[in-house]
Amino acid sequence: MHIPDGFLDPSICILTYIIMIAYGIYAYYKTRDVWDTDKISQITVLASGIFVAQMFNWPIPGGTSLHFVGGALAGILLGPYLGFFVLFLVLLVQCLVFHDGGITTFGANVINMGIIDVLVGYFLYRLSTKISNSNNSRIIGAFIGGWMGITVAGIAAGFEIGLSPLFNYPIWITVPIMGLFHFILGIGEGIITALIIWYLQSKGYEQFIHG
């Protein structure tokens, strides 16, 4: 899911950085009254957990793998704006310290995993709990949120690659390829997200769930 250096045209890199910074300012503005030591601790704990979870690459028959991304989970647990800061922190450390994800593509990676995945996951989870606020509905919402969050993030990556003028492949090729891969492998993301929400509910930790 991490786009490396070389996959995106410079114009797309600049545009994605601008969007990332603008959204970051907006997210801070929306949460400016809730920043305290508890919130920072929650962000740090969740970011540490997601960082470690992303180190697990599970092999899939056919020569590919999946790892948990955690954007939807961050949105469900801390809300769409603080969830952004969780993924931003994870992606920043991965990029600067381990070069996992490019520096030129950092803005795009934050948009895909820290904005789109978080927002899609959060809103689908909220939609599910509005339809019915039962435990099952929360788990189903987490599954769909995790699955679709990754799928839409993959589609966004397809747009970013397809819109890069340096490359020969237009978005009607890159978007279906990226979307399809992530639609199939996103099922795993949905299952893990749902399992974590189920675990928190079964242990009586509902207070940690934002929605």
Add this chain to the structure above:
Amino acid sequence: MNKKFLIFLAVLILISPICGVILADIVGYHEPLDLAAEAIGLKDLSEQLNWTPFYDYSVPGLPPEIGYIISGFIGVAIIMGIGYLANLLIGKKKEKEK
């Protein structure tokens, strides 16, 4: 931070090379993005543009499995360090406001 959670993270980091290094070498798999990118002919420039000694969760001079584990601990320590600094800043800001 909860002690149980820290132990849980440490155990996960210790076993992470099974999936992140050993199985990757045996099965020879790639991330979905890499496969999709290969299908449309994109070129990864990460190695040419590299700036970090811990490239791809490795530590120079150490076997990949050990490097992967140490990288996990480094990553978590940095994230927690950033959180600690942010908490200090917020604490000082709140004191000034009082």
